[in-house]
Amino acid sequence: MENSATIHPDKQTQAQAVESRSLGRAERITAANGLTIVNCSAGQLMVQFITEQIIRVTAKSASDTHAWSGSGVVLFPENAVDQQVEEREDEFIIHSSALQAFIHKSDSSIAIYDDKGHLLARQEPVVWNVHKEAAVHFEKSSDSHFYALGEKTGFLDKAGERYEMWNSDVFSPHVPDIEALYQSIPFLIHLNEGTVYGLFLDNPGKTAFDMRSYPNHYRVSCETGSLDYYFIGGSSIKDVVSSYTGLTGRMQLPPVWSLGYQQSRYSYMNQEEVMTIARTFREKQIPCDVIYLDIHYMDEYRVFTFDPLRFPNPKQMIQELKELGIRIVPIVDPGVKKDPTYQVYRQGIEQGLFCEKLEGEVFIGKVWPGDSAFPDFTDQEAGTWWGDLHRYYTELGIAGIWNDMNEPSVFNDSKTMDLDVVHSNNGSPMTHKEAHNLYGMMMSKATYEGLERNLNGERPFVVTRAGYAGIQRYAAVWTGDNRSYWEHLALSIPMVLNLGLSGVAFAGPDIGGFTHHTSGELLARWTQAGSLFPFCRNHSMLDSIRQEPWAFGAEIEEICRTYIALRYRLMPYMYSLIYEASRSGLPVLRPLLLEFPDDPKLFNLCDQFLLGSHILAAPILRPSTDHRAVYLPEGTWYDYWTGERLEGGKHHLCHAPLSVMPLFIREGAIVPQAPLRQSLSEASSPELTIDMYCSGRADHQFDYYEDDGRTAQYKQGSYNLLNIQVNESPNQVSVQLNYRHKEFENGIQFIHLRMLYVPFVPVSVRIEDNPHSFDFNEQAGVLTVGFKTGFHSAVIQVIG
Ligand code: GLC
DSSP states (O other): OOOGGGGOGGGOOOSSOOEEEEOOOEEEEEEETTEEEEEETTEEEEEEEEETTEEEEEEEETTOOOOOOOOSOOOOOSSOOOOEEEEOSSEEEEEOSSEEEEEETTTOOEEEEETTSOEEEEEOOOEEETTOOEEEEEEOOTTEEEEEOSSOSSOSOOTTOEEEEOOOOOOSOOOTTOOOOSEEOOEEEEEETTEEEEEEEOOOSOEEEESSSOSSEEEEEESSSOEEEEEEOOSSHHHHHHHHHHHHOOOOOOOGGGGSOEEOOTTOOSHHHHHHHHHHHHHTTOOOOEEEEOGGGSBTTBTTOOOTTTOSOHHHHHHHHHHTTOEEEEEEOSOEEOOTTOHHHHHHHHTTOBOEETTSOBOEEEETTEEEEOBOTTSHHHHHHHHHHTHHHHTTTOOEEEEOSTTTOOSSSSSSSOTTEEEOGGGSOEEHHHHGGGHHHHHHHHHHHHHHHHTTTBOOEEEESOEETTGGGTOEEEOOSOBSOHHHHHHHHHHHHHHHHTTOOSEEOEETOSBSOOOHHHHHHHHHHHTTSSSOEEOOOTTSOOOSTTTTOHHHHHHHHHHHHHHHHTHHHHHHHHHHHHHHOOOSEEOHHHHOTTOGGGTTOOSSEEETTTEEEOOOOSTTOOEEEEEEOSSEEEETTTOOEEESSEEEEEEOOTTOOOEEEETTOEEEEOOOOSOTTSOOOSEEEEEEEOOSSOOEEEEEEEOOSSBSGGGGTOOEEEEEEEEEETTEEEEEEEEEEEOOTTSOOEEEEEEESOSSOOSEEEETTOOEEEEEETTTTEEEEEEEOOOSEEEEEEEO
16 A cells, blocks of 8 residues: 655656657668668668558667567568658658658658648657667647557546556556556557557557657657557558558457356356356356356466366366356466476476576566466467467367466566566567566467367467457457446446457456445446447456346346347347458447547547447446436437437437446448347357348448357358348338358358338338248338348348
8 A cells, every 4th residue: 555655755756867869860771672771870760661551660779789670469461562762852751652751861750641741640759868768759739639559547538648568467446547557559549630540669568658748749668679660551540450450460250159248256166156156047047158267276276277176077067067058268377386296387397488587597476376487478389388288178178268467467576577587589589678568468379379279170269368469369358457346337448449449359347347346236237338348257356245147136137137138139240240350450349439530529438339330338337327418429320229219419318227228229230130049159040130220311231240150160261241231212222132252051041131210111022033021010110021041142122
């Protein structure tokens, strides 16, 4: 606990050592193999177009002898971009077809323009202080808005904030002062009067983004390594996010069961308790796909073991759970108990796979098992070894792993590994100080790849606490130790939205809150919102009040059941969005701004969110509240529960008794839905209902995706992608259904297309060459057309 000594005046040292060195004049330029080197009087700039829209800029001071080639996370395209270089009296110009970088000779500052000559960014000269920490300032204005930066506290718009990137285990309440949490994703989106760009600082040491301290600039800095950034142009935030994820990778399709509702607690203490929880879900008919095993499942916290007394027969338990449609996901931390009789520790020591100091001493730190060693995941051999150890779990029938404490968290003063540990980094050694933020991601990579090798074609699932840019390739992210505070329910929305804008589409908080004690009301409200988050897990802390959906009596239980069931019904819609995320990198949970970029009311709106582009949720975020203002952007919206038609472009006061989370569907929405299942492992229905919210005017479309949800067969083409394209005019609706890809045989066999709010009375419904039935409920304005899917493309014409 801190007291006032924390703000003692003697502690007010100079915040930053004087930045006394810069690159000086840009003097000469050499260009070869798509790389331009600008030799400056006191260092070097390397400029490279990675794509037409992405420029990599690396700055090195004259004294920097480090061979820096990047953190290793960037996926470089195979083909070099044709970059043109030009010298003028005052500047060098390097350009692609989309961007132009002007490097000013006088001070090596850079200005970046788009192809129309519109200024996108102005970068002041790179500077270094006496500690060799590099910093760079970019111009901003009072209209600048900032997004992404991964998992941060605060609101959606990061203007006026400062954050650090240093993976940290923060158990204290997550509050706005906390500049660094578990994930470090040094990627920023800058939006200014319709102009947008992204900035990815590829540096896994400690870095900072300061949008607070300077009126006309924001500052990006790194304590170690080279200043190496990727400037990402694009015409919209969507474009920039898509390019950024092209650079750092996109999520792979997870097993569909990992999109179901997940139940956790620190800890379900033994086999009986786990089975009781599982059976209770089934008895109460609350859908559930996963139960987590927290640290008590292990034998004295030794990873890759089960406690023989608490869990005498894990294989049988896992089998019985599978029969109930429930998967087990056990926790695996990186700390390996120092115990010479423990196989994993012995192997790690004998094969030199743990993190060591330069002098050869293995780093030992205290975590749950007491003194522990930590695998060096930057080393391929250690990663493979670790991954293969997961055979222990896969042989028991486990396909999902929960990576925790992988910042890494250590119970010492620095809260992490000693900074002078030297990671092997496959032959390019880096100190822990330089590589800290990579550790957690490399653990999840090793885990994902190890599971993949051992699952005979089944898809692995990994969820992690720590990560770096690119973590989405290997794991879902949960946002760590939040608390059962209403404020943390509210905070979880911008946090997950910004994670989504940072490439991490599969994310969510501990629903109900981890530590402190939830209440029935808070659990109900959090489950309502959380049921639409991509990662949906209820987790709570040792000794906190129980928070399973039934813990607070029948009313709260029924609310939880309703919203979890809603998630399961919407799964075809959500899974299609997950597919989209895997292809384009766009988030599943979206800030309204992403879909309505021209509406200034949305720059910082984050007490509402969109699921995809058409479903808008406005959760209740305060106790004892049964009304709230909801801002509906331009267009027509429908209340999901009552069907009421609402005009957008303004606020509405919405009634939200405890059982209701305000939920709206945008006109033009196409929402595929499935019959309710208790588990996504159960066979899916051959029938799909597609709700189409008619608009009477606009054209709209949706890609419905399906595959077996379980294996990697989709990578061989075994999937279906059905494009649904709707064209409307005042007395006609035409729906074109077109399988863009159709190689998955067990897909849906029958579609019920429900056209809602049809603005006219249909006199003719036609589907060429396809037997069909239809029914029109005139009072409700709902036309239902039923037909089989034995087509490649079909057109439904409805004429009024
Ligand atoms: C950490 C995790 C938490 C977990 C606990 C015990 O605090 O963040 O989710 O329950 O460790 O493993």
